[in-house]
Amino acid sequence: MxxxxxxxxxxxxxxxxxxxxxxxxxxxxxxxxxxxxxxxxxxxxxxxxxxxxxxxxxxxxxxxxxxxxxxxxxxxxxxxxxxxxxxxxxxxxxxxxxxxxxxxxxxxxxxxxLKVEAFPWAEFNHTVGLHNSCGTLRALRTASMSELGEKPFSKPMDLLKKVKGIRFVTPKRPDECCGFGGTFSVTEEAISARMGVDKVRDHHDAGAEYIVSADSSCMMHQQGCAERAGVPIRFIHIAQILNGAAQ
Amino acid sequence: MSNRPVNHARAAEHFLEDAPHLKFHDERLWDMRQKRDAQMHMLPEWQELREEASRIKEHTLAQLPEYLEQFEENAKKNGIHVHWARDGAEHNRIVGDILKAHGARSLIKSKSMVTEECDMRPYLEKQGVTVTETDLGERIQQLDDQLPSHIVVPAVHKLTSDVAKIFAKDYHTDPNIRDPHLLAEAQRQAARPVILHADAGMTGGNFVVAETGTFVVCTNEGNADLSATVPNLHIATIGIERLVPRMADLGVFIRLLSRSALGSPITQYTTHFRGPQDGGEMHVVLVDNGRSHRLGMDDFWTSLKCIRCGACMNTCPVYRRSGGLSYGAVYSGPIGAIIDPTFNERKYSTLPFASTLNGSCTNVCPVKIDIHEQLYKWRRVLVQHREIPFVKREIMYMAGKLMGQPKMYRAALRATETSLESLPRFALYNWLNPWGKHRELPHPIKQTFHDWYKKNRATPAATAPESGK
CATH class of the missing domain: 3.40.50 (Rossmann fold)
Structure with missing residues (x-):
């Protein structure tokens, strides 16, 4: 292949x-x-x-x-x-x-x-909040959606759970959009930024040191919002954790 | 009516500046969403109900003329006068004429989005008819001369203190009242005499049943029942899409409506109107006002399935943070953004862009309208019809060109890396500047992935064939 x-x-x-x-x-x-x-x-x-x-x-x-x-x-x-x-x-x-x-x-x-069973090289001794982008959540269906009441599942969580040392917290509104939305982030910048701040605060209040996501675009926006608003939280792509980032 | 595009972004920015209102609005609506979720979890058949509701509505819409005629025939047998209104103006004329024929000078009414669509109140008031809204939220909006900001809870953007101020002006109550019950009581005291002496009553209609020629009104305050039964003249204004074929279909919708809307199992009142009361008269005005045009739109006709529960508004993160009035239209929120442009494409051209396309609206919709897919499709239509700003159109044109030419794209990136270290040149056009208003820019990097790869992995084979499809 x-x-x-x-x-x-x-x-x-x-x-x-x-x-x-x-x-x-x-x-x-x-x-x-x-x-x-x-x-x-x-x-x-x-x-x-x-x-x-x-x-x-x-x-x-x-x-x-x-x-x-x-x-x-x-x-x-x-x-x-x-x-x-x-x-x-x-x-x-x-x-x-x-x-x-x-x-x-x-x-x-x-x-x-690939149906990967293990990431033996991966260890991440931090508390993370998972951000499912709306693209992965509602379009690609990589996790269950709270609106549908379906049986809970999460492909990113299945993978992350195989990482040594990692701890998880769940924000109050896990499925709420972070407000990036592509050009929306510019044409509707005020709402977009407000959604971003609300999102990073929600993770921070839940106790997350890191927001982890499969989408860097959401995190680019969230990071910008967190830094401006002074919310102390870090961002990392899921690939980095699964690849064995030691940060 | 002005054709100027609604500036949703600016109105939203204004809404965001008021922290107490923003917090209340967001949390109140989110609470409704959570109550809705709790109700959904209690019904294992929830998804089947949605599927069934969608199926019934699509079936009915596909045979709308037949079912409408069936309703008319059966309603007439029940002694109901049936009228047909092509548009808002005709609707208002019909209602005005009925009132005139009865010498009616005062009209009490329950909430009806269709009468808002038709802008009926000013029309009747010019004819010398006093119109009084009896729904608490709608009355607040009437006194404040604002459109409803939500289709179920029309004054949800207001705090108790706002209502106290409005009532103080009109009802001479204490402007410092902070107990909602006292305010509700003030409204009751003010409304009851009006209701008791009204010449005519008006309601909307949530569902119209073709086989029985009857219609159903769902409310929580009971004011619709007062409006319909205290005066001897009852006029119901109903959109033509509200039909269901059989009485047996109703159960599906009644189970979904209030659970989706407020997160309660059922509305306090579910009233079946089967004909005029003794000695009274009942009129149903069936309103088209753009609906048959919408029914002919391949991509958008299923928006007519809407049962006006407002679940899409409650879940919408943009709506919760911008308020219904920011949409500048009778219908706000996600459902508004897909139906408003059918009324006026230019004026509402901005609304399909007031969304992140996150798709939560589609998931909560009890009749399975693919709202966010329609928002996406509307954007295409509006661009084709040249209803988006020239600058945005140009930027996308230039970006599209650049993205098709890898060498030029790389050159553009490299130029910015050396000079500005952070942003590709196309991102620097003024149009993109608002990014930094409430957000930091991404940090500068040492090396793009592309350059890293070339240095660490690449072989000449990695370049695509020069020509090839």
């Missing part, structure tokens, strides 16, 4: 350590991974803004980069959601369908495809 690694633009530019951890983790798990150098973006910002036709060039490039892989893995729920569910600015050829059907968010790839 040849894996193509997609690193979203904001991880590439702001959180390279999350990208490196994703790659190293997949390599530790014995996977054959390659990062095509000509990648840029999945097209999500344009799609979410309603400017879907403007996503065509990014989507076409994405397919050009990744069509030759068996599976495409990315450390981002919202990008995976875009590719899987909204990637329609370009004609839906067999190649495009192949790419869309074989794109996975990292957690679901580890949990559902």
């Amino acid at each position: 040849k894996i193509g690694l997609f690193i979203p633009c904001y991880i590439d530019a702001f959180y390279p350590e999350a990208g490196i951890a994703t790659l190293e983790l997949l390599e530790k798990l014995g996977q054959d991974v390659e990062y095509p150098l000509d990648q840029t973006c999945c097209g999500q910002p344009m799609g979410n803004s309603g400017c879907n036709s403007d996503a065509a060039a990014a989507e076409a490039l994405f397919v050009r980069n990744f069509a030759r892989f068996d599976k495409i893995v990315m450390p981002s729920g919202s990008c995976t959601h875009h590719v899987r569910d909204n990637f329609d600015a370009i004609p839906q050829t067999d190649e495009v369908r192949h790419v869309r059907e074989n794109t996975f968010e990292l957690v679901e790839f580890l949990h559902d495809i």
Whole structure:
């Protein structure tokens, strides 16, 4: 199985350590991974803004980069959601369908495809609050949603529980959106920032030292809010913990 | 009516500045959401009920003309006068004419979103009819000359102290009252004489049953029952989408409505209106006002399934922090953001963007309207119809171009790394500046992932073929 690694633009530019951890983790798990150098973006910002036709060039490039892989893995729920569910600015050829059907968010790839049993190298002696992005929670369904009253499950939690030393706390409103929302964070900046502050306070009040998430975009926003509001809490991508971050 | 796009972001910013109101609003509505969850957990068949409710509504909407005619026929047999209103103006004219024919000068009414849609009160008042809202929250909003900010709890954005001030002005009560019961009593004392002497009463209707020609009104205060039965003339204004085919279908909706809305198993009053009372007259005005147009919209017709429970508002993190009035429309919150543009695309063009697309609304909706998917689709429609700001459109166009050209994209990134160390150039356009108003920027990095990979892993094979589909 040849894996193509997609690193979203904001991880590439702001959180390279999350990208490196994703790659190293997949390599530790014995996977054959390659990062095509000509990648840029999945097209999500344009799609979410309603400017879907403007996503065509990014989507076409994405397919050009990744069509030759068996599976495409990315450390981002919202990008995976875009590719899987909204990637329609370009004609839906067999190649495009192949790419869309074989794109996975990292957690679901580890949990559902590789079915990883253990991360013997991983130890994290901290108390963490898990932030499920709305993309992973309600679009990719990697955890149960509080609105539906379904039987509780959580793929990211299943993975994190295999890490030595880690402790968990649950905020009061675990499924509440943190307010990032892509361009929403700019067009509705006041509400967005308020949601972000409420979110980081909720985790902090629950006793979390770290917020851990499969989505760096949410954390980029939350970190900005926490730093401005003076909420002492740190942020880490789930790939970094599973890869054995010692912080 | 002005066509200027509603500035939701600015209104929301204003709402956020008032900490006590914000806290109360957010917590009150979140409490309703949690009570709703508790009710859901008590019914193992919750998801089946939602599925069934959705199925019944879709079935009914697909055969709306037939069911409407069936209702009309059966309602007439029950002695109900049935009227058809194409739009708000026609609705108001019909109601005005009925009142005139009876020489009615005072109208008491229960909450009805349709009458808000039709802007009925000012019309009737110009005709010399005194209109009195009897629902407590709606009365508060009437006295304060504001639209309802929530479809179930219309004055939820107000604190007790706000209500005390309003009542002091109109009812001459103490402006320092902080006991809600005293305020409710003041309203009762003020409303009862009006109710007892009213010439006509008006209600909305939650459900209309085609096979029986009857309709159902669900309330908690009992004021609708007073409005409907104290005067001899009862006018019910109802949207044409409120139909269900059979009496047997009602149980599904009655079980879902109040549980979704307030988190109570059922409303205090569920009244079936089967015809005029002895010596009285009953009129039903069936209002279209854009509904049949919406029914023809492939992507948006299922919004007509809405039973107006407000669950999507209660769960919406944006609504809870911006208040219903920030939407500048009769319908606010997530459901408002998908139906308001059908009334006026330009004016409400901003509302589908007042969402993070988190999807919680869709999950709580008792009739399974895919609200956040429709928000996403509305954005596409509004862009196609050129209803979004030019600057935003341009930025997306430029970003889209840049994202399709890896070499130019890398060059743009590198230029910013050396000069500014933090942000890609496209992120520096003014339009993106608000990021920093309440938030710090991401920290500068030493090396992008891309450069790290090239240095530590890459082989020439990692580059995509130059041409290829």
